Amino acid sequence: MNPSRPLPDLAALAAQLRLMACAMAAALLEALGARSLAAALRRQMARELAEMERLATGVVVLAALRLLPPPPPETGAQRSRPSGAPRGFARVAGDANAMRAMQRKLFPRRGGLVARLRRFDAVLDDVAAHAARLARHVERIPPAFRLVAVAPPAWALRLQVDAVATFASDTS
Numbered sequence: 001m002n003p004s005r006p007l008p009d010l011a012a013l014a015a016q017l018r019l020m021a022c023a024m025a026a027a028l029l030e031a032l033g034a035r036s037l038a039a040a041l042r043r044q045m046a047r048e049l050a051e052m053e054r055l056a057t058g059v060v061v062l063a064a065l066r067l068l069p070p071p072p073p074e075t076g077a078q079r080s081r082p083s084g085a086p087r088g089f090a091r092v093a094g095d096a097n098a099m100r101a102m103q104r105k106l107f108p109r110r111g112g113l114v115a116r117l118r119r120f121d122a123v124l125d126d127v128a129a130h131a132a133r134l135a136r137h138v139e140r141i142p143p144a145f146r147l148v149a150v151a152p153p154a155w156a157l158r159l160q161v162d163a164v165a166t167f168a169s170d171t172s
Contacts, residue, residue: 029041
């Protein structure tokens with residue numbers, strides 16, 4: 001074993017081998033005349049590939065986050081409730097569209113299954129280069145916040161509770 005070469009990632013290698021075996025089985029089924037079975041196997045491969053692309057996107061984004069400078073420390077004023085929000089409410093992150101955008105940048109849906117497999121292999125072969133390319137996109141993602149009730153005062157919820165209580169007690 002040559003110590004200068006890094007060991008391959010076993011999970012990535014297993015995923016690549018599984019998809020290659022399925023591709024060979026689909027080609028064999030088509031050569032034997034079982035086109036419907038080959039098409040079903042290719043659809044299954046497309047679903048598995050989409051799942052593996054989502055997983056690989058997460059890995060590449062995590063690698064890109066390591067390349068970014070650390071965020072500035074939060075002060076007490078930043079952790080307080082947003083301006084204009086009632087007492088007892090806080091903000092939390094709540095958007096997954098940014099990850100979908102990162103997946104579209106890494107794995108565009110152009111080409112057929114073979115082209116997607118090649119792109120998937122290329123991303124897994126050089127995660128660091130793809131992470132460096134994706135880091136500038138990750139850096140520009142605006143925070144997506146929404147309000148949630150943390151400890152709202154009772155008077156703020158009184159109208160909603162009265163409406164539910166009146167509806168729940170109606171037995172007519």
